[in-house]
Amino acid sequence: MDWVVQSGSGIRVEWGQAGARALGPHSAALVVVDVLSFTTAVSVAVGAGTAVLPYPWRDGGAEEFAALSTDVRTSLALSGTERIVDIGCGTGQFLRTVRDSGHRGCLVGTDIHPAAVAAVTALDTLHAFQADALHLPFPDADFDRATAMHLLYYLSDPAAGLAEMHRVTRPGGRVAVTLNQTATAPRLRALVAEHAARHGFATRPATQIWASAPTTATPLDVDSAAELMRIEFGHATVWRRDNALLFPTPGSVLRYADVLARFACGVPEDSPHRQQIAHSIGGEVRDWFARHGGPWRDPKGYTVLTAHT
Numbered sequence: 001m002d003w004v005v006q007s008g009s010g011i012r013v014e015w016g017q018a019g020a021r022a023l024g025p026h027s028a029a030l031v032v033v034d035v036l037s038f039t040t041a042v043s044v045a046v047g048a049g050t051a052v053l054p055y056p057w058r059d060g061g062a063e064e065f066a067a068l069s070t071d072v073r074t075s076l077a078l079s080g081t082e083r084i085v086d087i088g089c090g091t092g093q094f095l096r097t098v099r100d101s102g103h104r105g106c107l108v109g110t111d112i113h114p115a116a117v118a119a120v121t122a123l124d125t126l127h128a129f130q131a132d133a134l135h136l137p138f139p140d141a142d143f144d145r146a147t148a149m150h151l152l153y154y155l156s157d158p159a160a161g162l163a164e165m166h167r168v169t170r171p172g173g174r175v176a177v178t179l180n181q182t183a184t185a186p187r188l189r190a191l192v193a194e195h196a197a198r199h200g201f202a203t204r205p206a207t208q209i210w211a212s213a214p215t216t217a218t219p220l221d222v223d224s225a226a227e228l229m230r231i232e233f234g235h236a237t238v239w240r241r242d243n244a245l246l247f248p249t250p251g252s253v254l255r256y257a258d259v260l261a262r263f264a265c266g267v268p269e270d271s272p273h274r275q276q277i278a279h280s281i282g283g284e285v286r287d288w289f290a291r292h293g294g295p296w297r298d299p300k301g302y303t304v305l306t307a308h309t
C-alpha cells in the first residue's frame with residue numbers, strides 16, 4: 001500500500017486538523033483519537049507504579065542514566081532512612097532520584113565546583129557542600145552510605161578519595177563507586193584515532209583522558225579501581241553493565257566523533273585540522289551507512305563497584 005495516499009484499505013489514518021479536514025468529506029465516519037497530554041500520561045504511568053527520573057539533557061543518555069541510578073540504589077540496599085552523601089554530585093541528579101523514590105533519610109551532596117553546589121542547594125530537601133573529595137568536611141562515620149559516581153578519574157589520588165569515603169561512612173554501611181568502562185565506542189574511537197594521527201594528533205589512552213594528575217602507578221580503569229577498592233575495604237563487588245551506543249544517522253556519529261577528536265586526541269576546537277579530520281571521517285561514515293543502512297552500533301558500558309564498611 002502506498003503509505004501517502006493510503007489506497008488499498010477501507011481505513012485511512014491522518015493527523016491533526018488538516019488531516020481531519022482532508023478526510024471528512026470522503027468518509028462515512030471519522031473517529032477522533034485524543035492522545036493524552038504529556039502530564040496526564042505521566043500521572044497515569046506514575047499511578048501504575050512507574051518511577052520518573054529527572055534527566056534534563058537531550059542526548060539520548062536518559063536510558064543509561066535511569067539504569068545506572070537504579071543499579072546504584074540497588075547496590076546500596078536502602079531501607080529509606082539512611083543518611084547518604086554523594087561525593088562529586090554534579091547537579092544532584094542521583095540524589096534527586098533517591099529523594100523521588102521516597103527516601104526519607106538526609107541526602108547530602110558535595111562537589112568541588114561552586115556552580116554544582118549552588119544547583120543542588122537550590123533543590124528542596126537536598127543539602128550540598130563545596131569540598132574537595134580528598135578533604136570532606138564531615139566527621140568520621142557521619143553517613144550510612146557514600147557514593148562517588150564518575151568521579152574517581154578526576155582525583156589526583158583516587159586511593160585517598162576512597163579512604164575519605166571510607167572515613168565518613170559508619171561501620172556496617174556501604175559505599176558505591178561508578179566508572180565508565182574503559183573503551184567507550186571503540187569502533188569510532190579507532191576511526192577517529194586513525195584520522196587524527198594523519199594530522200599529527202596522538203590518541204591518549206582512554207584511562208588517562210579524565211585524570212587531572214594521576215598519582216596511581218597504573219592509570220585508573222575499572223580493574224585498577226576495583227583493586228583500589230579491595231585494598232581500602234578488603235573486598236569489592238564488581239557489577240559490569242555492557243551496553244552500546246546506537247547512532248541512527250551519519251550526522252549523529254560525526255557529532256560524537258568531533259567530541260572524541262577533541263578529548264581523546266587533543267584536537268583543539270579552533271584547529272584548522274578539525275574540519276579536515278571531520279571531513280575525512282565523514283566520508284568513511286557515510287560510505288558505511290550507504291552499505292549497511294545503520295544504525296552504527298558501538299559498545300559502551302559502566303561499572304558499579306560496591307563495598308561494605
Ligand SMILES: C[S@@+](CC[C@H](N)C(=O)[O-])C[C@H]1O[C@@H](n2cnc3c(N)ncnc32)[C@H](O)[C@@H]1O
Nearest residue numbers: 088089090111112113116131132133149150154
Ligand atoms: C563527570 S561529573 C559526575 C557528576 C555526577 N556524579 C554524575 O554522575 O552525574 C564529575 C563531577 O566531579 C566533580 N569533581 C571533580 N573533581 C573533584 C574533586 N576533587 N572533589 C569533588 N568533586 C570533584 C566535578 O565538579 C563534577 O561535578
